[in-house]
Amino acid sequence: MTDLATPAQAASPLLLLLDLAHRARDASGPDELAFMLMNDSRVLAPYRQAALWFEASGIRALSGVMQPEANAPYALWLEQVCRALAKAPDSALPRRLTADDLPAGLALEWQEWLPAEALWVPFAASPSHPGSSVGGFLVAGEAPFSDDAIALFAEWGQIWRHAWLACFRPSLWSPGQWRQALQSWRQRNARLPWWKRRPNQLALALALLLLVPVRLTVLAQGELVPARPAVIRAPLDGVIGQFQVRPNELVKAGQVLFSFDDAPISSRLEVARQALATAEVEYRQFAQMALSDVRSKGQLAVLLGKIGEKRAEAEFLASQFERSRVLAPRDGVVLFDDPSEWIGRPVQTGERVMRVADPQDVEIEAWIPIGDAIPLAEGAAVSLYLAANPFSAVPGTLRYLNHDATLRPDGSYAYRARAALQAPAGQRVGLKGTAKLHGDWVPLGYWILRRPLASIRQYLAI
Known part of the structure; x- marks a missing residue:
């Protein structure tokens, strides 16, 4: 569309209005629409000055200028005039204006700022639309505006306002x-x-x-663990010499698992045996002397006690030497860390070194955070979704739940739960995932509000 009307359009005001309507719909934004209203509306009827006003923002645009100066005397006077027109009893309809239609204080300055005749076209407000506000536009010229011109400006004002509001899309979350x-x-x-x-x-x-009943559930970290493993602990104080098995190796009962460095024990055992042999030789000497020397008989009881002491020490060291080779108490899989971390490391009696577990004797272990603890009865349903196989759950039934929270390696406290499998899992020990523990049936409202109310309750002393 061109800015100048053709001779054919000049003969038909409706074609001029349609041209403005097309251009308003194609406008790129509010600034272009405001400029069009102030300067291009002359094709409908001649005028010398125009102003666009909104109650929320004041004078928005003026004809002949790109940006109005809000503090200029002309803009301040127009602001008061537009506010007075918006509060008039017939402010909802377009109407002609002269200086006599304004309050006395504003009418005195009319001749200084505006021509003799003017037209006021108001805009109504729409509370649901962010770009809507009470306002209007004022056009002024030397000749009075005809009824046809008023009708054209009124229709053009409605078309322009529709395009103006389209630039301010209301938010869906308004x-x-x-x-x-x-x-x-x-x-x-x-x-x-x-x-x-x-x-x-x-x-x-x-x-x-x-009020619809739903199952109260809680999610926790879960893992497949041995149900009844044989814990292998250090039988004596010493240094581990070597391992005869590898991690996750199948072993038989009586098979050697690992052994201690036996050099210190064997040397002490040899010394104890030599001391025992010396005590026995000394006893035989005194026994022969006792046949002719009465005083030698008194030493026999002492030597017998010494022999018993040396024999007990030798037997103890012999048993220690035998215990330095740890055997598997049952068939199963050995579970322990990297052997290189244990070899040469001193251990104390009772320190856990490894476990021997039956591959088929597996159960679910879950750690329930303190904030997620819910009432769980023995035999409650438990489902474990392994990270290695998240599409199929490993079902189980709750076997026990700790009454006291336990400190975990990550520094958090949680309740430990164990669940027996309902069927063989077919998965190896040590696989981790997410366990879902099922509690009682509760209303949906309680299920939704349980956590928020628990969090709020911690900060309210009611």
Whole structure:
């Protein structure tokens, strides 16, 4: 579209209005629309000056300038004139203006700022639209505006306002829009019986939905662990010499698992045996001397005690030497860390070194955080979703749940739960995932509000 009207368009005001309407729809933004209203509306009727005003922002645009100066005397006077026109009793309709239609204080300056004749086209406000505000535009010229010109400007004002509001799309999350929609909704249902009103029906449906019973569940970190493993602990104080098995190796009962460095024990055992042999030789000497020497008989009892002491020490060291080679107490899989971390490391009696577990004797171990603890009865359903196979759950039944929270390696406290498998899992020990523990049936409303209410309750002393 061109800015200048062709001779054919000049003969038809409706074609001029259609041309402006097309250009308004194609405008790129509010600034272009404001410039068009101030300067291009002359094709409908001649005028000398124009102003666009909104109650929320004041003078928005003036004809002949790119950006109005808000503190200029002309703009300040126009601001007062437009406010007075917006508050007039017939402010909703377009009307002709002269200086006599304004308050006395504003009418005195009319001749200084505006021509003799003017036209006021108001805009109504729409509370649900962010770009809407009470306002209007004022055009002024030397000749009075005809009725046809007033009708064209009124229609053009409505077209322009529609294009203006289209530049300000209301947000879907606008509080004003939702509030207005709710109010209109209530008004439409006000004349119906209470059971037919849509808000009451929705409230009843929501109440029934919140009473629907659901299972109270909790998610926790889970793992497949041996159910009844044989714990292999260090039988004596010493240094581990070597391992005869590898991690996750199948072993038989009586098979050597690992052994201690036996050099210190064997040397002490040899010394104890030599001391025992010396004590026995000394005893035989005194026994022969006792046949002829009465005093030698008194030493025999002492030597017998010494022999018993040396024999007990030798037997103890012999048993220690035998225990330095640790044997598997049962068939199963050995579970322990990297052997290189144990070899040459001193251990104390009772320190756990490894476990021997039956590959088929597996159960679920879960750690329930303190904040997620729910009442769980023995035999409650437990499902373990392994990270290695997340699409199929490993079912189980709760066997026991700790009463006291336990400190975990990550520094958090949690309740330890064990669940027996309902069927062989077919998965190896040590696989981790997420365990879902099922509690009692509760209303849906309690299921939704349980965690928020628990969090709020910690900060309220009611």
